[in-house]
Amino acid sequence: MKKPRQIVALGGGMFSMEADNGLLDKYILNLALKEKPKICFFGTASNDGAEYREMFYKFFNEQNCEPSHLSFLDPPDNIEEFIMEKDIIHVGGGNTTMIMETWKKFGVDKMMKKAWESGIILTGMSAGAICWFDDGITNPSPGVLTRLPCLGILKGSFCPHYDDRAELKSAYEKLILEGTIKEGFGVEDGAAVHFVGNDPVKVIASRTGVTAYKVRKVRNKISETPLQAVYLGKESDKNAVSKVSGNTDVLKTAITFFEKINEHDVEGLCELMTEDHKFVDSMGTIVFGKDEMKKAWQGFFDWFPDYHVTSLNTLLTDDTVGFFGTAKGTFNSDDFTEENKFEVPASWRAKVKDNLIAEWQAIADNESVRKILDEHGRKAMIKANVHFENND
Template sequence: MSQIKRQIIAMGGGGFSMEPENPLLDQYIIKQARRSTPTVCFLPHATDDAVRYSLRFFKAFTQLDAKPTYLSLFSSEIADLESFLMEQDVIYVGGGNTKSMIALWRGWDLDKLLQKAYENGTILAGVSAGANCWFEQCITDSLPGALTVLSCLGLLRGSFCPHYDGETERRPTLHQFLLEDKISRGYAADDGAAVHFIEGEVTCAVSSRPHAKAYVVRKVKEQVIEEAIATHYLGQ
């Protein structure tokens, strides 16, 4: 019997929703699954346009070596959420409003079920909000007008900042929050970059764009230090 590995793949940006013509990150996620042709369940709960988002997911993943499905919390015919989620090889969370998504999950006890699936060997993956959610804290634009710090599920230690190179305010805001001790040390990922954690530790970073990178970001003696994680471009 193979040993269960707890895995999370956090994307700063990219995947089918941001790069519909570039499947490299989505292919990478599928290849990490415990089975060939894995079941991949999409959670579109961070957006108010879940139907259209889910259709885009199905369009992308039916072209990959996977069996796509999704979970709605508004019109679902699935009575036993726990059994359904435990059957999935990959749970893939989309982007959108991190704060609203986590509040919805907690109302359905989905946060507890996702942790159970993680402990059972289901890969947890996601982009933007779908990456933020797994950490203790994140940088989010969930509230209009400004980037803020949000407490998240805490399956991974530290903080996360997506879109590190894609949105001009992300990097300076994260640095300021670190200097003010408003957020803990953690990780940042460019659009097109993903950090792969196994058993809570970074094993590698990968990218769908040649120059996209991921970083460890921390405060040291009133300065912010960025340490680039060696990032493998999947197109090579």
């Protein structure tokens, strides 16, 4: 299963500013969906200073993870290999220009893009957040602020400490008004923007009353649009965060089942089902039993030979795993027209019992799929002799 491409850009916070809080730090660890994720600290922006690094280890040595760091004063023999084996990269604050110059010198700018594409979670605070965007701000001489080209993984620009440093906020808005830098995000201390791909899917906060703003130029004036933040300290909101509980076997079973779908491995899917397996889809179709599901999956893959599902986020609670993403496919016919293709937002719920899938539910806006099946697929289902119920 292809991992989602994620970046968490912080205005300020985590272990270096809120050592006794930990909400943002733990949110990031939980995104890895591993029992013991590998998190690596880059102190490039502070010239690999020992004090900053020690704060990182002081916090993360107490968490269920494997902390490490990369110093360019004493780099590993194979930097790319070192980076690509991590689950999370966190870049500390300091001097963004130092980040860009050092990373380009060692080729790490390209490595970070490769890491992001592979699903390694990239995070950073202040300068460590700015570096992921198109545009940063630099002051080459006293009183002069201008554009600093950054990695460009995320579109636009980023301004940290949006509530705490008035001079930085003012300069950021001025450069947007002048057209020197692109519009972007102003993020307050204690807040962060969580991106999946290039989409800001959530603003999270370790404190109440802080958030992020979409900052843009509208009719020669600066427009600030506040984005609703989820305060991680609320118990009700914690449940909305992708997390790993003690039962990692449940998660592994569900992920393996998800991967078997993309492999079109019908035998593998059946091996992961209970004998009384139940399938429910958005069109009201219910199928019971492993034998019936074997015919149903084979028939579906015959209809849509390029069927593929993508998970952008995952939620684990007790014996149930939820996947949230997209599904797409093309109906297998002589007429490969756009009408025979679909790509829809989708989610799936897996109920796991004794490391087997007891129930699989697919939830999606399936109107386009329904139309294709109404035209082509119902005859195929009858031919496949699949016994199903319908709740319509």
